[in-house]
Amino acid sequence: MIVDPLKDLPTLEDVEDAARRLRGVCVRTPLLRSDELDARIGAKVWIKPEMLQRTGSFKMRGAWNRICRIPEEARRRGVVAYSSGNHAQGVAESARLLGVPAWIVMPEDSPRAKIESTAARGAHIRLYDRIRESREAIAEELLQASGATLIRPFDDGWVMAGQGTAALEACMDLREAGATVASFICSASGGGLLAGCASALAELAPDARSFGAEPSGHDDLVRSLASGRRETNPPGVRSIADALMAPSPGELTFEVHQRHGVGAFSVEDDDLKAAMSLVFRTLRLVCEPGGAAGLAAVMRNAAYFAARGETLVILSGGNVDPTTFTEALQSS
Amino acid sequence: MIVDPLKDLPTLEDVEDAARRLRGVCVRTPLLRSDELDARIGAKVWIKPEMLQRTGSFKMRGAWNRICRIPEEARRRGVVAYSSGNHAQGVAESARLLGVPAWIVMPEDSPRAKIESTAARGAHIRLYDRIRESREAIAEELLQASGATLIRPFDDGWVMAGQGTAALEACMDLREAGATVASFICSASGGGLLAGCASALAELAPDARSFGAEPSGHDDLVRSLASGRRETNPPGVRSIADALMAPSPGELTFEVHQRHGVGAFSVEDDDLKAAMSLVFRTLRLVCEPGGAAGLAAVMRNAAYFAARGETLVILSGGNVDPTTFTEALQSS
Numbered sequence: 001m002i003v004d005p006l007k008d009l010p011t012l013e014d015v016e017d018a019a020r021r022l023r024g025v026c027v028r029t030p031l032l033r034s035d036e037l038d039a040r041i042g043a044k045v046w047i048k049p050e051m052l053q054r055t056g057s058f059k060m061r062g063a064w065n066r067i068c069r070i071p072e073e074a075r076r077r078g079v080v081a082y083s084s085g086n087h088a089q090g091v092a093e094s095a096r097l098l099g100v101p102a103w104i105v106m107p108e109d110s111p112r113a114k115i116e117s118t119a120a121r122g123a124h125i126r127l128y129d130r131i132r133e134s135r136e137a138i139a140e141e142l143l144q145a146s147g148a149t150l151i152r153p154f155d156d157g158w159v160m161a162g163q164g165t166a167a168l169e170a171c172m173d174l175r176e177a178g179a180t181v182a183s184f185i186c187s188a189s190g191g192g193l194l195a196g197c198a199s200a201l202a203e204l205a206p207d208a209r210s211f212g213a214e215p216s217g218h219d220d221l222v223r224s225l226a227s228g229r230r231e232t233n234p235p236g237v238r239s240i241a242d243a244l245m246a247p248s249p250g251e252l253t254f255e256v257h258q259r260h261g262v263g264a265f266s267v268e269d270d271d272l273k274a275a276m277s278l279v280f281r282t283l284r285l286v287c288e289p290g291g292a293a294g295l296a297a298v299m300r301n302a303a304y305f306a307a308r309g310e311t312l313v314i315l316s317g318g319n320v321d322p323t324t325f326t327e328a329l330q331s332s
Numbered sequence: 333m334i335v336d337p338l339k340d341l342p343t344l345e346d347v348e349d350a351a352r353r354l355r356g357v358c359v360r361t362p363l364l365r366s367d368e369l370d371a372r373i374g375a376k377v378w379i380k381p382e383m384l385q386r387t388g389s390f391k392m393r394g395a396w397n398r399i400c401r402i403p404e405e406a407r408r409r410g411v412v413a414y415s416s417g418n419h420a421q422g423v424a425e426s427a428r429l430l431g432v433p434a435w436i437v438m439p440e441d442s443p444r445a446k447i448e449s450t451a452a453r454g455a456h457i458r459l460y461d462r463i464r465e466s467r468e469a470i471a472e473e474l475l476q477a478s479g480a481t482l483i484r485p486f487d488d489g490w491v492m493a494g495q496g497t498a499a500l501e502a503c504m505d506l507r508e509a510g511a512t513v514a515s516f517i518c519s520a521s522g523g524g525l526l527a528g529c530a531s532a533l534a535e536l537a538p539d540a541r542s543f544g545a546e547p548s549g550h551d552d553l554v555r556s557l558a559s560g561r562r563e564t565n566p567p568g569v570r571s572i573a574d575a576l577m578a579p580s581p582g583e584l585t586f587e588v589h590q591r592h593g594v595g596a597f598s599v600e601d602d603d604l605k606a607a608m609s610l611v612f613r614t615l616r617l618v619c620e621p622g623g624a625a626g627l628a629a630v631m632r633n634a635a636y637f638a639a640r641g642e643t644l645v646i647l648s649g650g651n652v653d654p655t656t657f658t659e660a661l662q663s664s
Contacts (some may be wrong), residue, residue, distance in 0.1 A: 021606030030362050051616035284383035284618040318616030322661040329654040
């Protein structure tokens, strides 16, 4: 059980507790399949579409579970978050619903849709320059001035437990369908979704292995798992996956990854576009580049995943500008 | 209770019976909302996303419920259907799952994605020229040759009852959310979805009124409800809503429409594109032009629907070519 969210790792009980708090607030997203996708991979693939989640990504799950835990008095002083967009929206929406003021520090090159959607939820936006400024320093200033609580994007037990509810729901639906998965995969940036889901799956589906997927220029997780310590990405490398730009795995999330023996794959921008295009055509869903990394890795390593058995994939978000989306459809 | 599907109109019991048969075969699609959409309309709008249904449209519901009723011996001789694409896919997929041969008569100008997807499900495709040939005559020939059963696209009590399960599911989810709707609206071509849902809602939500939405060049339902008899569209009028090209309301469906006092709206192609674009952005779903008619009508008549109260909208399908989809995103 989590007592200090900056030290304790989430258990299945923490994830189940988060699920109870999310009820009626977050969308219980369905579990989908496509014969065409299965045929392409050579085995059944189960899709958890988190673009259908409130705010368009899984981030609402962790943000809500975290902000709920702030004592009433501290809550009134507000919350602060830094994020390229999806965590921003999850925090802004949770804060709005709970009547809590929110300050969000966002890179000025975030997709316009994400900045606008965050502002529309009533949050105060502070844009910063990714190269010249430190988001941590800006957040620290805001915290000092307001007495607000920092909502970390992944290195927080309650945030991880909230994200893990996606795997918990999927396991319930898999059981109803009489299915068993051998692999689970999702996008990994800081690793909060992966860590939360791996924690739940370790108990709910102990024979399944969890994997993270990331852009090849940001393969910090692949390298960290290989070296056994948290590796950092070289600064300045770009990817169309704007949601997957964390410089390294989190301290806590990496501890979870190691504990549960997670694996990792890296994918190219073209793999992300191909996955977005397949999702458009066979599942009629809008997936953002960063949300498609898990499926892109399965498509690129189809024989590997098919040999293992059935796979559960989270499509983690759908906040994408029409031009980026259109380019993905046209290029593959 | 339906005894003769060519004469009997569906009741709530028939819809509930269909729902039992659909379990484990069709997707129980979720009920979604968007604050941005609500703000735009001025009242809560509940979205039932049938593009997430197996085969990408609600048509699977009616096709499955209908084919299940064919006695074992007759079933072996196969089924025949004519359709511009969505009914084709629903019938082809149901037949495939039940091991029944299927012949599908499709206009040669159907979207390529719909033709390919139907063929991929193992159906025999017979393409025809919309202007020069009669799909009914072609179907009749096939029926005579094979002894197969015709699966009508809408004028069949069991087909209507199957489509009505979408409203039944939505009512269960609305009850859980503590919500009551004053209006229900969906696309109308032959009117099977509208008739099935109106039949269920007449008992489940007797204070709600049901509406159909159709392209302005195919406003046979608007004119038929005004005149009290089945009016026909002039031939040759085009719309981007390829799924909504039936020449007139069905005999049985129109009887249901009149019995339950349904209303109707017509919308322009630009309204359909605007709705598709809003659905992309706020719900991250891929909607085809014909699937967006209900939402397009609500957006165009926002004050009317807001004054009535909350609205339930079915987005009826998502089988759209990337170029058509891209054009819709770019034009609005």
